[in-house]
């Protein structure tokens with residue numbers, strides 16, 4: 001095993017029990033993230049990006065069941081830890097930031113206090129004065145001006161961009177080694193998006209922190225990440241360094257995504273040019289869930305045993321396709 005491996009998701013399958021029966025959402029998802037690396041998960045809405053992150057970090061909705069696989073963080077299988085052990089790791093070793101910071105923050109608690117809450121949970125020995133100073137320092141580190149005054153602000157007194165900065169300050173308060181950012185800039189205006197992404201990138205570099213960026217936006221992924229994993233209907237179809245992918249995507253789905261979205265202002269959210277819909281996951285699926293939408297589909301594409309494998313012996317370029325480009 002690679003010694004620098006930080007997070008390794010192996011054959012992770014997740015199903016949801018719904019009123020309409022069991023829905024097999026994730027199908028043997030594999031992802032590897034090394035120390036200090038930046039990986040993007042890209043895919044259409046409903047492709048399973050958030051479920052992958054939530055399942056890996058133990059915050060999956062109770063209706064979701066992990067039916068297969070392993071999630072190793074620095075060699076420990078997170079799926080075997082108790083919820084108490086997981087709580088210890090969350091915030092300290094890995095942290096998450098979400099879309100809609102305003103709803104993720106506690107509306108009736110001063111933002112400075114909310115940073116202190118994380119510090120207190122993970123450093124119970126820290127004194128009140130040191131904690132307050134550290135919280136103010138955190139606010140300054142995410143470039144909030146006048147942090148001493150802003151410490152006393154409530155979320156409603158801050159703009160969306162400021163709230164996202166506070167979320168980042170909370171997430172990074174204990175210097176985690178992994179940050180998962182799930183659509184961190186959706187809902188913010190374009191200028192603020194760039195400012196927030198630059199900030200995340202800068203802080204990640206400064207702390208040698210690995211980042212998993214979940215996004216609809218292939219352009220954003222390319223700008224801020226070294227590698228991109230492409231998901232479709234709960235399967236990872238291609239995973240490669242950004243330059244490799246842009247030079248020659250091998251999965252027909254990736255190629256179509258790139259052709260369709262790499263125009264300014266077009267993200268997967270607005271994508272209309274990929275024919276067909278994500279399959280209905282309540283029904284049994286063919287081995288490749290993209291096969292029903294794929295113009296290169298061969299009879300064997302429906303057969304079981306699809307796996308993510310190196311493309312032409314290149315171990316950094318993985319692809320799950322029986323008829324690659």
Ligand SMILES: Nc1ncnc2c1ncn2[C@@H]1O[C@H](COP(=O)(O)OP(=O)(O)OP(=O)(O)O)[C@@H](O)[C@H]1O
Nearest residue numbers: 016018025044045046047048049050051052061063
């Ligand atoms: N609590 C739940 N109950 C039932 N199904 C769920 C639940 N949460 C997610 N799903 C299903 O899992 C699939 C993947 O959802 P997920 O939220 O991971 O998609 P996503 O790729 O993050 O999409 P988006 O880009 O819109 O955030 C979807 O088909 C969704 O309907």
Ligand SMILES: [Mg+2]
Nearest residue numbers: 049050051182
């Ligand atoms: Mg999501």
